[in-house]
Amino acid sequence: MPFAGDVVVAASDVTIEYPAGHGRQAHRALDGVTLSIRRGELMGLVGETGSGKSTFAACVAGLVGRRLPGDDVPQIVGGSLRVLGQELRALRPRARSRLTYEVGYLPQNAGRLLRPGFTVAENIGDPVLAREPKYDRRELGGRVAELLDAVQLPLRMMSMFPHEISSGQRQRVAIARSLILRPVLWVADEPTAGVDVTARGPVLDTILELQSEHDFSALIISHEAAVTARLTDRVAVLQGGHLVGLGRLDEVLENPNHPYVRGLAEEYRIVTEPIQLPDLEGDDR
Numbered sequence: 001m002p003f004a005g006d007v008v009v010a011a012s013d014v015t016i017e018y019p020a021g022h023g024r025q026a027h028r029a030l031d032g033v034t035l036s037i038r039r040g041e042l043m044g045l046v047g048e049t050g051s052g053k054s055t056f057a058a059c060v061a062g063l064v065g066r067r068l069p070g071d072d073v074p075q076i077v078g079g080s081l082r083v084l085g086q087e088l089r090a091l092r093p094r095a096r097s098r099l100t101y102e103v104g105y106l107p108q109n110a111g112r113l114l115r116p117g118f119t120v121a122e123n124i125g126d127p128v129l130a131r132e133p134k135y136d137r138r139e140l141g142g143r144v145a146e147l148l149d150a151v152q153l154p155l156r157m158m159s160m161f162p163h164e165i166s167s168g169q170r171q172r173v174a175i176a177r178s179l180i181l182r183p184v185l186w187v188a189d190e191p192t193a194g195v196d197v198t199a200r201g202p203v204l205d206t207i208l209e210l211q212s213e214h215d216f217s218a219l220i221i222s223h224e225a226a227v228t229a230r231l232t233d234r235v236a237v238l239q240g241g242h243l244v245g246l247g248r249l250d251e252v253l254e255n256p257n258h259p260y261v262r263g264l265a266e267e268y269r270i271v272t273e274p275i276q277l278p279d280l281e282g283d284d285r
């Protein structure tokens with residue numbers, strides 16, 4: 001049964017560590033984080049490099065706690081993390097597989113992670129066939145074409161291979177791939193990474209259009225204040241694995257109680273300030 005609750009992500013005092021191994025000590029990536037994402041809400045996740053954003057995103061996407069030998073996936077060692085009603089701390093493989101069906105994950109550098117021997121269409125449709133190998137190919141082709149169109153790529157690209165398209169186009173293909181299963185929750189780690197500055201606006205428009213069409217909730221990491229401002233309803237700010245800000249972007253920036261947030265406020269001011277054009281009147285050049 002699809003998830004029907006109001007809170008799609010509920011982190012309660014959650015502490016997450018990478019286990020010891022390969023001659024390394026255990027590393028605590030997140031420490032006592034409490035936040036929730038409501039149904040239909042787009043939550044931004046910001047913070048300086050190494051603050052734990054990608055770790056949190058990967059955990060929310062279900063990549064947590066598998067205790068395989070030599071594995072360095074993060075483990076929940078304290079508190080709780082519930083995603084679509086499932087407690088991830090004690091997630092069994094079948095429940096994990098159901099969860100990953102409903103959570104679309106766009107990992108960091110997703111465009112680079114496309115399968116090189118698969119066409120664009122095969123890359124986008126792959127998550128469907130991986131779960132339902134007998135899925136009607138014609139119907140899948142229709143879904144792939146629809147998504148390709150939604151991310152504003154030409155249909156002729158369906159038969160091309162990742163190395164034949166640009167990095168920005170690959171990122172859009174990855175976005176389409178992460179949405180093919182019509183997720184309830186979309187977890188996106190730097191969705192505009194590698195997308196050319198001029199194409200970023202259209203990609204953000206596309207994401208917002210897809211969201212209003214499919215009504216998914218989202219957790220979106222971005223280094224860019226403009227992306228966060230445009231896409232998200234609220235932001236969570238991480239610093240050294242701790243949550244140091246949470247709320248609407250304007251509220252968080254108005255009360256910058258942390259140096260990183262102060263820096264962000266300055267960047268945001270620059271991004272949103274109207275461009276001052278020089279007064280050309282009387283200029284006789």
Ligand SMILES: Nc1ncnc2c1ncn2[C@@H]1O[C@H](COP(=O)(O)OP(=O)(O)OP(=O)(O)O)[C@@H](O)[C@H]1O
Nearest residue numbers: 018027029047048049050051052053054055056072
């Ligand atoms: N596989 C791993 N094993 C051990 N430690 C790791 C592993 N991956 C990340 N870390 C550490 O966990 C902390 C959080 O890393 P994470 O990648 O989540 O940060 P981030 O905020 O996403 O950074 P960036 O913005 O650079 O992507 C860092 O100190 C990092 O070095």
